[in-house]
Amino acid sequence: MNPDAVAGVERVPHGGATDATILDFSANTNPERPSGIVSVYESAYGAATHYPNDDYCEFRTAAGEYLGCEPRAVVPTAGGSAALRLAFEVTLGGDDDALLPRPSFGEYEREVRLQGAEPTVVDHDDLLWTDPEPYDVAVICNPNNPTGEAHPLADVRAYAEECRAADTVLIVDEAFLDFTDHRTLAGEPGVVVARSLTKMFGLPGLRVGMAVARGHLRERLEAARPVWGLSTPAADVGAYCLRQTRFVARTRDRVRRERERMTDALEPAFDVWPSEAPFLLLDVGDRTVEDVVDAARRNGIAIRDATTFDGLDSHVRVAVRRPDENDRLVAALLE
Numbered sequence: 001m002n003p004d005a006v007a008g009v010e011r012v013p014h015g016g017a018t019d020a021t022i023l024d025f026s027a028n029t030n031p032e033r034p035s036g037i038v039s040v041y042e043s044a045y046g047a048a049t050h051y052p053n054d055d056y057c058e059f060r061t062a063a064g065e066y067l068g069c070e071p072r073a074v075v076p077t078a079g080g081s082a083a084l085r086l087a088f089e090v091t092l093g094g095d096d097d098a099l100l101p102r103p104s105f106g107e108y109e110r111e112v113r114l115q116g117a118e119p120t121v122v123d124h125d126d127l128l129w130t131d132p133e134p135y136d137v138a139v140i141c142n143p144n145n146p147t148g149e150a151h152p153l154a155d156v157r158a159y160a161e162e163c164r165a166a167d168t169v170l171i172v173d174e175a176f177l178d179f180t181d182h183r184t185l186a187g188e189p190g191v192v193v194a195r196s197l198t199k200m201f202g203l204p205g206l207r208v209g210m211a212v213a214r215g216h217l218r219e220r221l222e223a224a225r226p227v228w229g230l231s232t233p234a235a236d237v238g239a240y241c242l243r244q245t246r247f248v249a250r251t252r253d254r255v256r257r258e259r260e261r262m263t264d265a266l267e268p269a270f271d272v273w274p275s276e277a278p279f280l281l282l283d284v285g286d287r288t289v290e291d292v293v294d295a296a297r298r299n300g301i302a303i304r305d306a307t308t309f310d311g312l313d314s315h316v317r318v319a320v321r322r323p324d325e326n327d328r329l330v331a332a333l334l335e
Contacts, residue, residue, distance in 0.1 A: 002116030015304045025319045026304040030202035034244040044233040062239040069187035075211045075221040080196030083211040087192040090220040091169045092117040099138040103309035128159045132168040141173045146317045148275025164190040176277040186212040201241040208238040299332035
């Protein structure tokens with residue numbers, strides 16, 4: 001991180017309601033969790049009385065099996081955002097340039113600027129067709145947040161080849177890829193994949209994630225990662241969750257069905273963007289975003305004001321939750 005850059009960088013807004021009485025559609029985390037997590041967490045209590053084993057062998061093995069990559073390619077981090085920071089820290093310096101999608105996760109630009117580097121933004125659906133040669137790093141969010149669109153694996157792999165030829169590091173944020181049938185790019189040469197267990201397994205407060213890379217990129221990530229970067233409970237619960245493949249399959253099916261059902265119900269009143277993620281982006285049309293957000297709040301529901309994403313000025317984002325909760329949201333938005 002460039003110390004001289006810190007003063008000029010601000011924090012970015014995120015979803016998530018702190019009021020437990022509010023039904024939270026502003027954050028895109030799974031409202032369900034695999035059974036058995038509580039006992040795993042409690043079992044970690046005894047081991048938490050001493051420092052974690054810093055090789056995180058069990059977590060890396062579970063992650064490698066889950067992603068279909070070598071376990072040694074997995075670098076444990078305290079969540080997906082920590083994986084992104086680590087990736088930028090080992091690939092960018094002052095006067096470097098990064099290619100970013102728009103609209104997308106606001107942390108990308110913030111983290112790039114914290115390194116003293118300069119971000120260039122292009123429309124997210126044009127990024128794979130943008131020449132990577134002028135840039136030190138290019139970033140893809142797949143599926144993209146907040147639009148929900150996912151790039152086909154063949155297109156992402158083709159762009160990874162272009163990036164390798166241009167000596168540009170490709171960083172792929174796959175925080176929502178678990179909800180799709182698309183395969184991961186983890187293990188692809190010249191690529192750093194950032195993953196989070198937050199979204200699929202519904203444990204944002206546990207802070208579990210990973211960066212995945214091969215070769216010299218893996219060596220740099222491994223050398224720079226903080227010692228004991230995962231707590232013992234986070235590592236144990238994370239390894240357990242990564243082996244719950246039936247839970248993942250059930251969640252993926254539920255989200256797909258509910259996303260289609262919600263789209264059909266909302267489209268007469270909103271322009272709904274196509275999505276492969278556990279959320280929908282809605283254009284509110286001739287209404288104001290503030291009015292739509294406030295109306296949902298009066299019904300005890302929090303939704304995301306998506307105008308905080310660069311390039312959006314008339315949009316809200318809503319999560320895809322359980323069927324009865326989704327019914328409440330649709331009723332509130334159509335009121």
